[in-house]
Structure formats: structure tokens, C-alpha cells
Amino acid sequence: MSSSEADVGQLRVALCQFPVTNEKEVNHKTASDYIANSAQQGAQLVVLPEIWNSPYATAAFSDYAEHLPDSDDLAAKSPSAALLQNHAVKHNLWIVGGSIPERTTDGKLYNTCLVFNPQGEVVAKHRKVHLFDIDVPGGITFFESDTLSAGETLSHFQTPWGNFGLGICYD
DSSP states (O other), rough: GGGGGGGGGGOOEEEEOOOOOOOOHHHHHHHHHHHHHHHTTSEEEEETHHHHHSSSSSHHHHOOOOOSSSSSHHHHHOHHHHHHHHHHHTTTOOEEEOOOOEOOTTEEEEEEEEOOOOTTTTTEEESSOOOOOOOOTSSSSGGGGGGGOOOOEEEEEETTTTTEEEEEOOO
């Protein structure tokens, strides 16, 4: 079923949560398996987790970061974005790509979500606006702002089922 033929009264969404390793290729394989399984079960929109291609650690973000241009020509620049783009087309899916660490041309790092339509087009790019910084005395200390820059815009995308807003945990 193409996105223009979708039953706008009903939407099957797959919310994927999966273990992430220190090996990007393993994370890519896991994400691919979850996306394919979701499509086989009738999902029309698949949502991946935050930082799915990398360990969730400020020290790891730089090593796993990829350049994410705003256009659809991602294959040569971002293996993670190319994976999402290819699966969107292959399985005729909308894919909300969770997020991955993004490195911009000026060297900044962002926690960024890309959304692809079934034609493989980037229909939204969202950079996490509200970074998670916490310092609990005698407990956890974690500052995303040590390595990540904050995004500055609200993001949304239009689907046959309506307009969807985007946010990344803590936005």
C-alpha cells in the first residue's frame, strides 16, 4: 500500500526498543532486523530509539557521530541514515529514525532525528533542543551539554494520518 492509499482512519506503529552495543555494525544489523520485523507485522510507521547506533555515553558520541545533510543524498555521507532511507523504500514505511549523534561541518555535535517517508525522502530533521544534564549529590552525574550542542527549532512532518511533532527524550 502506498502512502497515498493509506487508510487514514488506522495507523499501525512499531515502537522499537533494542539493546545497543559498542559496535556500530551490530547496531545497524539489529535496527535492520527490527525494522524488517515491524514491516512484516504490518507496521506503517516505525520509530527507533534515541541514540540507536552508538552507546549512550557522552564520551562515545564523537566517535559514532555522522554527517547528516538536509537532503536525501545520504548514502555516501551517513551509513546510519542510508540504512534508514533504504529500509523506508524497501518496506514502504515511514521511519522516525530515533536519533544518532550528528557532526556538523563546523564540528558541533547534535543528538539528531531524521524522518523518512516511503519514497526515501527526508521529511524532517530534528536536533534535540533540551539537553539532559543531571548532578545528583551522591548519585549520578551526566551532562549531555559536555559534548552535545542544543538544537534551536521545533520539528514536525506531515503524513497521510496527520501532522506529527518530533521530540527527543527530555524535549
